[in-house]
Amino acid sequence: MKRLLHTFVLFMLLSFAGLSVAETEAVLVETAPAVATPIEKGDTAWMIVATVLVVLMVVPGLALFYGGMVRAKNMLSMLMQVFVIFSMMALLWAIYGYSIAFTEGNAFFGGFSKMFLKGITPDSAAGTWSKGVYVPEYIYVAFQLTFAGITPALIVGAFAERVKFSAVLLFMLIWFTFAYLPMAHMVWYWAGADAYTDANAAEAAGATAGFLFQKGALDFAGGTVVHINAGIAGLIGSLMIGKRIGYKKESLAPHSVTMTMVGAALLWVGWFGFNVGSNLEANGLAALVFVNTLLASAAAAWAWMTAEWAARGKPSMLGAASGAIAGLVAITPACGWSGPMGAIALGLVSGAICFWSVTSLKSRLDYDDSLDAFGVHGIGGIIGALGTGIVASPALGGTGVWDYVTNSVAEYSMASQLASQAWGVGVAIIWSGLVSFIAYKIVDMLIGLRVSEEVERAGLDVSEHGESAYNL
Numbered sequence: 001m002k003r004l005l006h007t008f009v010l011f012m013l014l015s016f017a018g019l020s021v022a023e024t025e026a027v028l029v030e031t032a033p034a035v036a037t038p039i040e041k042g043d044t045a046w047m048i049v050a051t052v053l054v055v056l057m058v059v060p061g062l063a064l065f066y067g068g069m070v071r072a073k074n075m076l077s078m079l080m081q082v083f084v085i086f087s088m089m090a091l092l093w094a095i096y097g098y099s100i101a102f103t104e105g106n107a108f109f110g111g112f113s114k115m116f117l118k119g120i121t122p123d124s125a126a127g128t129w130s131k132g133v134y135v136p137e138y139i140y141v142a143f144q145l146t147f148a149g150i151t152p153a154l155i156v157g158a159f160a161e162r163v164k165f166s167a168v169l170l171f172m173l174i175w176f177t178f179a180y181l182p183m184a185h186m187v188w189y190w191a192g193a194d195a196y197t198d199a200n201a202a203e204a205a206g207a208t209a210g211f212l213f214q215k216g217a218l219d220f221a222g223g224t225v226v227h228i229n230a231g232i233a234g235l236i237g238s239l240m241i242g243k244r245i246g247y248k249k250e251s252l253a254p255h256s257v258t259m260t261m262v263g264a265a266l267l268w269v270g271w272f273g274f275n276v277g278s279n280l281e282a283n284g285l286a287a288l289v290f291v292n293t294l295l296a297s298a299a300a301a302w303a304w305m306t307a308e309w310a311a312r313g314k315p316s317m318l319g320a321a322s323g324a325i326a327g328l329v330a331i332t333p334a335c336g337w338s339g340p341m342g343a344i345a346l347g348l349v350s351g352a353i354c355f356w357s358v359t360s361l362k363s364r365l366d367y368d369d370s371l372d373a374f375g376v377h378g379i380g381g382i383i384g385a386l387g388t389g390i391v392a393s394p395a396l397g398g399t400g401v402w403d404y405v406t407n408s409v410a411e412y413s414m415a416s417q418l419a420s421q422a423w424g425v426g427v428a429i430i431w432s433g434l435v436s437f438i439a440y441k442i443v444d445m446l447i448g449l450r451v452s453e454e455v456e457r458a459g460l461d462v463s464e465h466g467e468s469a470y471n472l
Contacts, residue, residue, distance in 0.1 A: 038134065039125060039134055039135060039136060040133055040134065040135065040281070042282050043128065043133065043135050043280065043281045043282050044135050044136055044139060045282075046277070046281075046282040046286070047135050047139045047140070047143055047277060047280065048139055049273065050143060050272075050273035050274075050276060050277025051139065051142050051143045051146055051273065051277065052273065053269065053270045053271075053272060053273025053274070053277070054143070054146035054147070054150065054270055054273045054274050054277065055146055055149075055270075056266055056269065056270040056273070057146075057150060057266065057267050057270030057271060057273070057274060058082065058086050058146070058149055058150045058153060058270075059082065059083055059086055060263070060266060061263050061264075061266030061267040061269075061270050062082050062150065062153055062154070062263065062267060063078065063079045063082040063083060063263065064079075064259050064260070064262050064263030064266065065259075065260055065263025065264050065266075065267055065321075065325070066078050066082065066156070066157050066160065066263070066371050067079050067082075067256075067259055067260075067263070067469075068254055068255065068256040068257060068258065068259030068260030068261075068262075068263060069157075069160075069254040069260050069318075069370075069371045070160050070161055070254070070255065070370070070371070071161065071252065071253075071254075071255050071459070072255040072256075072459075072469065072470060073458070073459025073460070073461055073462075073468075074160065074161045074459050074460045074461060075255065075256075075259075075461065075469035075470070076460075076461040076465060076467060076468060076469035077161075077165070077459075077460035077461050077464055077465060078156070078160060079469070080165070080465055081153070081156045081165065081168055082153045082156065084169070085149070085152050085153045085156070085168070085169075085172055086149040086150070086153055088169065088172065088173075089145075089148050089149040089152055089153075089172070089176060090145055090148075090149055092148075092173070092176060092177075093141075093144070093145045093148045093149070094116070094117055094141075094145070095115065095116060096112070096115050096116075097145075097148055097176065097177075097180075097181055098114055098117065098141055098144065098145070099111065099112055099113060099114035099115045099118075100112070100181045100182075100185065101144070101148075101181050101184040101185050101188070101189070102114070102144065102184075102185070102188070102189060104189070104191075104208050105185070107186065107209075107210060107211035107214065108182050108185065108186060108210075108211055109181070109182055109185060110181075110185050110189060117141065120137050120138060120141065122136065122138065124136065124137035124138070125137060126139075126140035126280075127192040127193060127194060128193070128279075128280035128281050129193060129279065129280060129281065129285075129402075130193060130281060131193045131194050131196075131404070131407075132194065133281060135280060140280075143277055144184075146273075146274075147184075147222060147225070147226060147274075148176070148180060148181075148184070150226070151180055151222075151225070151226045151229060151230050152172045152175060152176055152180065152230070154226070154227075154230035154231075154234070154373055154377055155172075155175070155230050155233045155234045155237065155373060156168060156373075157234065157369075157370060157371030157372065157373035158233075158234025158235065158237050158238045158369045158370060158371070158373040158374060159234070159237045159238055159241045159370060160370040160371050161244055161252075161370060161456070161460065162241060162242075162244050162245075162370075162450055162451060162456050163237075163241060163449055163450060163451065164447070164448065164449065164450070164451055164464070165460075165464045165465070166447055167443050167444075167447055167448065167449045167450075170443050170446070170447065171237075171439050171440060171443045171449075174435075174438075174439040174442065174443070175233060175435060175436060175439050178435045178439070179229060179233065179431060179432050179435040179436065179439075180225070180229060182431065183224065183225045183229050183427075183428060183431060183432070184225050185210045186210040186211040186212040186213070186427065187210055187212045187213060187217060187219050187224055187225050187424065188210065188213070188219070188225065189209055189210040189213060190205070190206075190208075190209040190210070190213050191205035191206075191208055191209065192205075193404055196404030196405050197405075198405060199405055201405075202404065202405050211427070212224070212423060212424050212427060215420050215423040215424070216416070216417070216420035216423075217385075217420045217421055217423055217424030218333065218334075218337060218388050218389070218392060218401070218417070218420070218421065218424075219333045219385065219388075219424060220275070220278055220289070220332070220333055220334065220335050220336035220337065220388075221274055221275045221278035221332045221333065221335060221336070222274070222278075222332050222333065223329075223330075223332050223333025223334070223381045223384045223385040223388070223424075224333065224381065224385055224424045224425065224427075224428040225428075226332070226377075226381070227329050227332060227377040227378070227380060227381030227384070228377075228378060228381035228382055228385065228425060228428040228429060228432070229381075229428055229431075229432045230373065230377055230378075230432075231373055231374045231376075231377035231378020231379070231380075231381055232374070232378055232428070232429050232432040232433050232436065233432050233435075233436040234369060234373035234374045234377070234378065235367070235369065235373075235374035235378060236432075236433055236436040236437055236440065237436065237440060238367050238368055238369045238370070238374070239367055240437070240440045240441075240444075240449075241440070241449055241450055242368070242450070243367075243368035244368055244370065244456070245453060245456050245457060247368050252370075254318060257316075257317050257318050257321075260317075260318060260321055261317055261321050263321075264321035264322075264324055264325060267325060267328070268297055268324055268325075268328065271293055271297070271328045271332075272290060272293055272294075274332070275289050275290075275292075275293045275328075275331070275332060275335045275336075276289045276290050276293065276335075278335075278336070279336060285336060285399075288336070288339075288340075288399075289335045289336050291340050291343070292331055292334070292335045292338050292339075292340060292342075292343035293328065293331055293335055293343075295340055295343045295344050295347065296327040296328065296330060296331035296335075296343040296344065296346050296347035296350075297324045297325075297327040297328045297331070297347060298324070298327070298347065299327055299343075299344045299345075299346075299347025299348045299351065300323045300324060300325075300326045300327025300328075300330065300347040300348065300350050300351030300354075301320045301321075301323040301324040301327065301351065302323070302348075302351065303323060303327075303347065303348045303349075303350070303351025303352045303355075304319050304320065304322060304323025304324075304326060304351040304352070304354065304355045305319055305320045305323060305351075306352075307351070307352045307355045307356070308355055311355075311359070319355070322354070322355075322358070322372065322376060323351040323354070323355065325376055325380075326350045326351050326354035326355075326376050326380045327346070327347035327350055327351055327380075329350065329354075329376060329377055329380035329381055329384060330346045330347065330349070330350035330380045330381075330383050330384035330387065331343050331346055331347065331384060332381075332384055333381070333384045333385050333388045334346060334384055334387060334388035334391050334392065336399070337388060337391065337392035337398050337399050337400070337401070338388070338391035338392060338397075338398050338399075339391065339396065339397025339398050339399070340397070341396075341397050342390070342391030342392075342396055342397055342398055343391070345387075345391065346383070346384060346387045346391060349383060349387070350379075350380050350383045350384065353379060353383060354375060354376050354379050354380050354383075357372075357374075357375040357376075357379040358372040358375035358376065361375070361379075362375060381428075382425055385421050385424055385425050385428075386418065386421050386422065386425060388417075388421055389414060389417040389418035389420070389421040390414060390418070392412070392417065393412055393414050393417075394409065394412055395412075400412045401417075451463065451464070
């Protein structure tokens with residue numbers, strides 16, 4: 001334990017040193033001008049509710065969704081991992097994560113001016129997607145904290161039931177610092193709507209934005225930052241750590257599909273905070289995002305169920321729940337740009353393809369992604385990110401892309417937007433893949449990734465945590 005503590009401190013120091021390439025005298029992009037800024041109370045109230053809903057997604061939503069799919073002897077371990085990862089990310093977000101993700105630095109990393117939330121007060125304001133509209137910066141910090149909390153927690157589904165708890169925590173520290181934060185900065189950092197007053201100002205503002213924002217990649221609520229990022233990390237982990245003992249030889253069936261269904265339902269409800277909250281305002285566009293989120297998930301649940309029914313002769317509850325999540329994943333990057341029919345189309349495509357990915361593709365490639373983190377989040381995120389370039393088209397019922405200089409919808413080119421989306425997908429895959437590979441290697445060399453065969457067979461609940469989920 002002492003060695004682990006020393007390792008934790010070492011990597012905290014390395015994290016700060018490695019990020020020093022960013023400018024340290026940056027200011028928060030979202031912060032309003034020095035003059036008094038009117039705060040919209042209705043928008044603020046909605047953002048508080050949305051933030052609570054995303055917390056609901058993680059604890060208990062994701063914890064129960066994943067927990068129900070493992071064997072009973074590993075249920076508490078899964079609950080513990082999700083719960084503690086979320087808590088750990090919350091602290092790291094406040095210490096340095098928010099600053100690196102959402103202050104000006106370079107195209108890949110922000111700066112250190114907001115470390116420890118320095119300078120943020122109850123009067124600090126954060127801009128929304130509309131000119132002259134602001135919410136308190138503290139609620140923006142908290143809302144983005146929940147994204148930083150759920151993304152690393154998604155990864156553990158890929159290597160569930162076979163990794164040391166200490167190894168999980170150390171990996172998440174490295175991955176959060178070098179994969180999540182730069183991706184969030186690359187995709188979501190910009191100078192804010194008020195900076196785009198004319199063509200010259202827009203050019204100057206664009207030069208300070210994140211790399212993928214400059215490329216024109218659209219990601220409303222986290223298709224690249226959250227789902228592809230986590231899905232690729234999960235795939236790399238499942239390949240490097242290896243299969244569970246007894247994979248394809250013993251029964252590794254979920255111990256409680258009931259728990260998984262309850263978790264999926266909580267995720268679905270919480271996802272309205274995830275997607276609609278990303279609008280940052282309670283207005284008509286928020287209503288569109290709400291409808292898109294609802295329809296895409298329903299369509300994907302039906303698509304997965306139908307595909308499974310046709311392929312296996314029976315529709316399963318686990319399949320329907322997984323399909324609903326696949327639809328939520330796919331609509332996440334597109335929810336603010338798609339029309340309702342585009343959302344249904346994305347749901348249908350993602351539900352069917354994600355079913356194929358967790359059955360045929362996984363079987364052919366012969367990797368053990370325990371709870372299909374890559375099959376649902378990685379594949380679903382790719383479908384959604386690329387699909388955004390299609391469904392955003394006004395010709396197909398989408399909203400198009402807003403031009404802040406002319407204050408109107410810009411002329412839309414599907415080919416150009418698909419190219420921008422491909423940039424987002426490609427960078428997310430390569431960046432997360434490389435960081436994940438290095439992080440797993442470092443953790444394995446320092447403390448070892450995998451539990452012993454004896455511990456794995458006994459279950460992680462008692463062996464790793466000294467307690468059991470069930471005492472019947």
